[in-house]
Amino acid sequence: MKKITPYLFISPWIIGFLFLFLFPMLFSLYMSLFDWGLTDRTFVGLHNFITILTSDQQFTSSILITFKYAFILVPLNILIGLGLALLLNKKVKGSSFFKSAYYIPTIISGVALAFIWGWILSDNGVLNYGLSLLGISGIDWLDNTNYSLFAVILTTMWSNGTIMVIFLGGLQNIDQEVYESCSIDGASSLMTFRKITLPLLSPTILYNLIMAIIAAFQQITVVMNLTGKGPMNSTYLYSLLVYDTAFKMQNFGYAAALSWIMFGIVAILTMIAMYSSRKWAYYEN
Amino acid sequence: MSKFKKLMMSFVLVLVGVTGCGNNADNSDGSSQPADKVQLTFATPDSGPNVEMQQQIVDDYNASQDQVEVVLQAYGSAFDQKFTASAGTSSAPDIVKLWNYSAYSPLLKPLNDDLDKLDNYKDFYPALWQYTSIGDQVYGVPTGWSTRALYVDEAKLAKTGVKIDPNDWSLADFKKAASASDDQSGLYAFYDYQAYSLESFSWIYGSDGWISNDGKSNLSDPQNIKLFEDYQDLIYKDKAVKLNSQDSISLDTDFATGNYLFADYGYWLAPTIAEANENFAVYPFPGKQGGNGPSVIHASGLAVTNDSQYPEQAVDFINYYTNYDNITRLTKFEMPVRTSVAQDMDIAKDPLYKPYFDTLENSDGYQSSMLKTTKWGEVESLINEMIQKILMDETTDVPTITSEYDQKINEILG
Numbered sequence: 001m002k003k004i005t006p007y008l009f010i011s012p013w014i015i016g017f018l019f020l021f022l023f024p025m026l027f028s029l030y031m032s033l034f035d036w037g038l039t040d041r042t043f044v045g046l047h048n049f050i051t052i053l054t055s056d057q058q059f060t061s062s063i064l065i066t067f068k069y070a071f072i073l074v075p076l077n078i079l080i081g082l083g084l085a086l087l088l089n090k091k092v093k094g095s096s097f098f099k100s101a102y103y104i105p106t107i108i109s110g111v112a113l114a115f116i117w118g119w120i121l122s123d124n125g126v127l128n129y130g131l132s133l134l135g136i137s138g139i140d141w142l143d144n145t146n147y148s149l150f151a152v153i154l155t156t157m158w159s160n161g162t163i164m165v166i167f168l169g170g171l172q173n174i175d176q177e178v179y180e181s182c183s184i185d186g187a188s189s190l191m192t193f194r195k196i197t198l199p200l201l202s203p204t205i206l207y208n209l210i211m212a213i214i215a216a217f218q219q220i221t222v223v224m225n226l227t228g229k230g231p232m233n234s235t236y237l238y239s240l241l242v243y244d245t246a247f248k249m250q251n252f253g254y255a256a257a258l259s260w261i262m263f264g265i266v267a268i269l270t271m272i273a274m275y276s277s278r279k280w281a282y283y284e285n
Numbered sequence: 286m287s288k289f290k291k292l293m294m295s296f297v298l299v300l301v302g303v304t305g306c307g308n309n310a311d312n313s314d315g316s317s318q319p320a321d322k323v324q325l326t327f328a329t330p331d332s333g334p335n336v337e338m339q340q341q342i343v344d345d346y347n348a349s350q351d352q353v354e355v356v357l358q359a360y361g362s363a364f365d366q367k368f369t370a371s372a373g374t375s376s377a378p379d380i381v382k383l384w385n386y387s388a389y390s391p392l393l394k395p396l397n398d399d400l401d402k403l404d405n406y407k408d409f410y411p412a413l414w415q416y417t418s419i420g421d422q423v424y425g426v427p428t429g430w431s432t433r434a435l436y437v438d439e440a441k442l443a444k445t446g447v448k449i450d451p452n453d454w455s456l457a458d459f460k461k462a463a464s465a466s467d468d469q470s471g472l473y474a475f476y477d478y479q480a481y482s483l484e485s486f487s488w489i490y491g492s493d494g495w496i497s498n499d500g501k502s503n504l505s506d507p508q509n510i511k512l513f514e515d516y517q518d519l520i521y522k523d524k525a526v527k528l529n530s531q532d533s534i535s536l537d538t539d540f541a542t543g544n545y546l547f548a549d550y551g552y553w554l555a556p557t558i559a560e561a562n563e564n565f566a567v568y569p570f571p572g573k574q575g576g577n578g579p580s581v582i583h584a585s586g587l588a589v590t591n592d593s594q595y596p597e598q599a600v601d602f603i604n605y606y607t608n609y610d611n612i613t614r615l616t617k618f619e620m621p622v623r624t625s626v627a628q629d630m631d632i633a634k635d636p637l638y639k640p641y642f643d644t645l646e647n648s649d650g651y652q653s654s655m656l657k658t659t660k661w662g663e664v665e666s667l668i669n670e671m672i673q674k675i676l677m678d679e680t681t682d683v684p685t686i687t688s689e690y691d692q693k694i695n696e697i698l699g
Contacts, residue, residue: 039392123529123535143528145677227530230530231477231530233673247369250369
């Protein structure tokens with residue numbers, strides 16, 4: 001019994017992993033090889049993948065929009081999260097309040113977030129009203145092809161409290177003695193940040209970077225409730241395309257193939273981040 | 286003992302523990318039920334107070350039954366995911382409330398032989414049945430509906446100087462009045478119009494709709510081209526249209542404050558706007574040359590799934606749900622599907638609702654393209670895309686793009 005005990009402890013996770021993660025994942029791979037409708041399914045081999053990669057214009061369009069979204073959102077999230085963490089790491093009065101204040105949006109559901117920002121950004125919304133008081137004519141943030149994606153970016157960026165908290169944890173793990181040595185050696189604040197803080201924080205940056213990339217590619221809740229596909233499909237993110245293919249067109253095999261292609265793209269981006277981190281991430285050991 | 290055996294034994298112990306926590310005999314409220322009582326599940330896509338009313342009807346039904354218990358499952362906005370997922374594992378609910386019969390009919394039992402069991406099924410508005418049927422097969426019993434009609438601000442209409450008789454007016458009157466405003470306040474329209482909704486105008490212009498009656502894509506029909514070109518003119522030449530997204534809808538506040546002359550919409554927002562704006566009225570659609578035009582119908586109904594082990598009991602519940610008393614109760618949230626209820630409640634004479642009832646009668650015999658193909662999801666997505674390209678870009682050449690999309694859609698239709 002003694003020898004079984006450790007396995008007993010880990011078995012709920014393993015059961016969960018096998019039945020709720022691995023099995024659905026492999027099953028979706030199986031589905032991707034079929035023309036899988038509501039009631040009928042026909043084996044088509046790699047046909048879904050070939051169609052997606054060679055002739056599906058919406059796939060190309062959604063991939064480009066999602067890359068644009070990720071390439072703007074991820075660096076902004078990292079920079080703002082790091083900036084906030086640096087500010088909140090200062091021992092000043094009221095920092096606990098600000099930690100909570102910046103983190104609270106993270107616990108709000110994506111649906112509520114989309115409704116709040118929809119109200120702020122709509123044509124007759126709070127933001128345009130505020131701008132009109134300053135004599136500035138507002139922008140149709142949600143319904144203009146040039147701005148709608150930025151409206152989605154702005155909304156999702158608002159809840160980057162998790163990144164901030166992880167950075168804060170990373171900053172607080174840096175040994176204060178290193179900073180004291182720098183101070184004694186006469187290093188400026190900027191040099192201390194560049195030569196000490198950034199290198200020692202680099203593993204945390206890598207973690208946040210990978211998580212932010214994955215989150216960006218999986219974004220669906222906010223975009224679905226804020227703009228949907230958007231004007232001229234300008235916010236038709238990849239996850240929304242997968243959702244529509246499965247649940248509006250009932251083409252489950254094709255949607256599964258789309259999901260696996262997304263998995264491949266995210267895996268490649270993660271590998272690039274991991275590989276490149278050898279040159280910029282610093283590990284003490 | 287090998288590691289594998291230990292792991293397997295651990296799994297078994299945990300699984301036994303987890304399953305031991307469940308108890309099929311107990312209801313969610315803690316009460317128990319006789320083992321031989323038939324349990325039916327009823328899934329609804331609704332949420333909020335509408336579901337509360339549905340729960341009351343379910344509770345009343347359960348109180349009247351010894352052998353059957355219905356359990357309401359409010360799927361809400363996740364209806365499509367939950368329903369398809371449950372159908373995929375052959376565990377779909379017994380009864381579902383839905384509107385998309387084109388997509389889901391393969392999962393549903395035809396109810397043709399059960400119609401006689403319904404409490405006077407001829408009392409239902411005839412036009413509604415075509416929206417819960419595919420071909421000759423009836424899959425659902427209607428529970429609610431709305432046609433589309435025009436929201437009108439009569440104060441703004443008076444300023445245009447165009448005299449309109451709501452019961453006899455033409456497309457020319459409509460365009461003349463809408464284009465009289467060059468500040469984009471003539472018509473509140475959607476750039477992401479659902480093809481389903483805009484098809485009313487295709488019919489009014491004289492076309493068969495987006496898909497012809499012989500099953501081919503019909504976007505290049507001269508009447509449809511005229512419709513799209515008129516829209517482009519209203520938007521870019523006359524500058525009479527404000528294009529909005531259906532996702533960020535502010536139609537109620539814009540009409541409540543008298544900002545727009547026309548909008549094409551269902552009855553859903555009319556009561557709220559009427560309370561706020563005394564100049565607000567609803568007109569039936571204009572006819573092509575005069576009279577009034579038809580509309581698509583947004584109809585929902587109850588259906589029995591193929592997975593149901595108790596189809597007879599399910600039909601019995603549907604019969605109860607759609608009887609005179611319950612349809613009367615549901616008028617708080619739905620337009621009545623029974624003519625007798627509409628007459629007894631005088632709702633069809635209310636100026637706010639009358640245009641919808643009149644349009645419902647005008648629309649009998651017009652078949653939505655949604656019901657002409659089982660691939661409507663893919664087809665509608667393409668038509669929506671084309672509509673946006675036409676409405677949002679004045680340089681889009683309508684005959685060229687309609688022909689291009691006809692080709693794409695015909696490939697899907699086969």
